[in-house]
Amino acid sequence: MGLSMKYSIILITLAGMLFTGLTQASGGRVPFAHQVIPVQNYSRATEQVAISGMISDGGVQALSATGFKTVIDLRTKNEGTAEEKGLVDSVGIAYFNIPTTVAGITKEQVAQFAKVFQSVQTPVLIHCGSGNRASAMWASYRITQGIDPEVAIADARKTGLRPPLEEKLREIMLN
Numbered sequence: 001m002g003l004s005m006k007y008s009i010i011l012i013t014l015a016g017m018l019f020t021g022l023t024q025a026s027g028g029r030v031p032f033a034h035q036v037i038p039v040q041n042y043s044r045a046t047e048q049v050a051i052s053g054m055i056s057d058g059g060v061q062a063l064s065a066t067g068f069k070t071v072i073d074l075r076t077k078n079e080g081t082a083e084e085k086g087l088v089d090s091v092g093i094a095y096f097n098i099p100t101t102v103a104g105i106t107k108e109q110v111a112q113f114a115k116v117f118q119s120v121q122t123p124v125l126i127h128c129g130s131g132n133r134a135s136a137m138w139a140s141y142r143i144t145q146g147i148d149p150e151v152a153i154a155d156a157r158k159t160g161l162r163p164p165l166e167e168k169l170r171e172i173m174l175n
């Protein structure tokens with residue numbers, strides 16, 4: 001197979017992936033992980049919500065191309081939120097920041113998240129540095145909405161929740 005044929009196949013494949021991503025997003029659904037490779041630890045939590053870690057170079061463009069309407073960033077100022085806000089704003093995606101740390105998520109932060117989440121357009125990406133805090137916040141929110149805590153926590157483990165923060169989540173949300 002000639003070099004130009006290989007490039008043609010790659011180009012057709014990439015165009016197909018982009019088209020699939022755009023048609024997926026046009027229904028208001030979050031894409032699957034293969035459609036947003038530059039977003040670390042990306043998981044599709046629901047048809048409207050994705051959870052992830054860092055947004056790498058090209059990630060904001062991938063989010064825009066796949067139809068995301070909102071990014072909720074749970075990182076602190078020292079983790080680069082100002083730079084990300086500028087990038088997200090530049091592509092027309094709404095950006096919200098609720099600074100949290102791995103020390104735990106407070107009930108006040110969950111209330112702030114609920115207020116933001118219930119007012120935004122979907123699809124929405126909830127993210128932090130690794131996906132751990134984002135998963136914990138999503139589980140905490142779901143618990144406040146009446147989802148069985150064990151179900152919310154089990155689902156959150158699939159999207160990045162790890163034991164130290166899970167234990168803190170249980171302390172805060174279940175006591």
